[in-house]
Amino acid sequence: MDRGDLQRLSKDELIDLVLRMQRPDKTSRTSSKPPSTDRKARREKARPGGAKPGHEGHSRSMSEAFDELVDHRPDQCPCCLACLSCDLGAETVSAHDRIDLPEIKPFVERHRRLAVSCPSCGARVVAPVPDAAKGTPFGPRVHAMATYLKTFQALSYERLQGAFADLFGLTISQGGLMNMLRRAQRAFVSGRDAAVAALRRASVIACDETGVRIEGSNAYQWVFRCPEAVVHRAVPTRGAVVVRDLMDGHRPDVWCSDRYAAQQGHAGAHQTCLAHLARDVAYADEASEDMLPARLKLWLKRAFALADGIATFAPSTIAAKRRALERSLADILTTPTSCDLARGIQRKFERARDQLLTFAQWPGLVEATNNGCERALRPAVIQRKVTNGYRAMWAAKGEADIRTVVDTARLSPGANTFKTILKTVSA
Structure with missing residues (x-):
């Protein structure tokens, strides 16, 4: 607003403008802005790090199972210097775990086709083509690891290539990684369809959406939740047509969302977050x-x-x-x-x-808030901030299918993300 605009304002409008300018900035507590945008408050009398005085200490619990047991016995009595033989009884005073990762390297299984001459007729018999000669040379665990690191750790193709080379000693081109992800994504289609079928039977559904960039254009990541399934959708529109297409005529008893118009009118009753x-x-x-x-x-x-x-x-x-x-x-x-x-x-x-x-x-x-959908969308928001979106629509839709299968599995207690991916890819 320039000086001429200020001169044309009436007294009441000027007072209202000054009052608006004096209002506090919005934060994550007073708006939908993420906590990462909040300015960290200065703490003049902040105590040093660590637990508060009198706080009960905690330490890592012992592992339920171990791979190797090492006993440490005393060799000699410090009083009389008598030898303490191994056949003497001993009691456990304390136990300690030392945890490390073994060296990780690719397991290469080479398949050779052999030909044998028949001793009866002299014909040359060649073994049938093995499955290892068909398609990709990489097994399901490599596919699962690439899918996990790309989808849930938001690694770019360059960083993913470096992780395989540095951590596992496995050299894969970025094009090979892309093809690997496309193959793995096809394995999640049946799980996605099962989650969609469960959603279309649900009586209570919650939904939410967030923006995402796909192929250089604005698009949206939708999520739909019910007690039996979580369904993600990557689509180019924020309109109500997304809900209608997914529900395919199903009208639940209650719908939970924010006050956005496209999320209204899809059920008999509505719960505003x-x-x-x-x-x-x-x-x-x-x-x-x-x-x-x-x-x-x-x-x-x-x-x-x-x-x-x-x-x-x-x-x-x-x-x-x-x-x-x-x-x-x-x-x-x-x-x-x-x-x-x-x-x-x-x-x-x-x-x-x-x-x-x-x-x-x-x-x-029915819950009073829509926090479940917001938590389900949070990984997609982080992925958007780290990678700035998707270069291709197939990548966005494939990742939505992966998140659908994994988040649906997480509804059951004890679900493990990587194990869910590995099981799906192996199948």
Whole structure:
């Protein structure tokens, strides 16, 4: 804004502009900005590193199994210098583990086709072509390792090539790595289809999306969650057509998301993510002197308390608390205010009024926030920041299929990412 624009402003507009400029910057606590953008606060009286005084110490627990046992026995008594023979009984005073990695090197299995002359007729008989001569020379574990490092550790092709050469002593060209990833991705198609089928049977679904660059253009990474599956989608659009195509006519009972319009109207009921609203309220409460944001902050605190303890409440208690929250919210939304921030928060709550307490009508099945989808999208966000996107659409879609299979497996306790990839590629 230049000097001429400032002179044309009225007194009230100028005051409003000054007040806006004095508002605090938004942080991850008061907006959807990631924590990495927050400015680290200076700690004048920060204590040195380590545990607090009086803090109970912790150490690494012993391994459940070991590969080699080494006993250390005393040879001589320090008092009388008597020899302590090995046939004397001994007790264990302490045990200690020393952990190291063995040398990792490729295991090369060479296959030779042999020809034998028949002693009866003299015909030359050649062995059939072995499977090792067909397709790639690299086995499933090499494919799984490349897929794991590229997808979940966000290594570029150059760094992936260096990791194989330095760690495993295996030289692979970047083109060979690309072909290896394309072959591995095909193994995840059946697992992806199974996850999509489970999603289309679910009664409660949550979804979210984030931006990504694909082939130099803006695109989007979507994620859909239900208790039985997690489905990732890499598509060039953010429109509702993504949801319609994936659901293929299925309409669940409840849908959970933020307030984005493309994620609305796909189920009989909707749960708006209260965490998104809480961040907006936190900023309004910090930047405004009006009491309305503070009242909404307390209202959200009561709503979160109901969501956290809903498994322990009787149905009648849940219904009573929900009615009390609805009455309190109606009173807050009808309160007049002269603060533009407070009015904006009022409008957001009013538009989502029938979507705020859906979780109380479906206790134990619907969550009050959409944090599960945000956590599922976090690796894709990190990948975008590290690599700046995908050069080809097949890479984005293939990685989405891999994340679908792995994240669905993670819904079961004890799932291991690399083992899931290895099992899928081996199959």
